[in-house]
Amino acid sequence: QVTLEESGPTLVKPTQTLTLTCAFSGFSLNTRGVGVGWLRQPPGKALDWLALIYWDDNKNYSPSLKRRLTITKDTSKRQVVLTMTNMDPVDTGTYYCAYRAVDGPWRYWGPGTMVIVSS
């Protein structure tokens, strides 16, 4: 079955760079049409999409955060990595990775990882 799991630091200082890893199983990121993305949710608020990487290494980013985000994949390790630069307290929230296939919805989600930005 498809599983995803996020990992990374819980606490980050303002201006630092955040690096999150999504480890997945049950599918291949070499399969045509498959994508893995990152989303986040501030406490008590709605979901925001951040970035998406496809099987062919095509990448899409949220326009409002594009300058700060980089998404990469390591197909052999079954991992997708997100880096976000210049972290700010408003970036505090739960960060999720999720699976998307053939322009579909976010069908499978990781449990999420909480990130707190504080000095």
Next chain:
Amino acid sequence: EIVLTQSPGTVSLSPGDRATLSCRASQSISSTYLAWYQQKPGQAPRLLIYGTSHRATGIPDRFSGTGSGTEFTLTISRLEPEDFAAYFCQQYGTLPLTFGGGTKVDI
């Protein structure tokens, strides 16, 4: 950017009640690209409905989705205790991918 507005923000209902949740888009969306998710406290969202009206695997038939253009609706025919949660709509046809602000279904 397509803005999705959900209403109401919170609705208080009882088990056995019917829940009707609305999602309005700032511009027309193909019905192929509208989804609904359920989220319980401390958990990741779970896909309920995709393509406006198609239930995801394992989703009970008390959940149904309808709509077209800019108006979409999620209906829960008879609320079960486990249905009290937050619900989000999402459009996935146009970048950036966007979500609505959510509706919380309270007891």
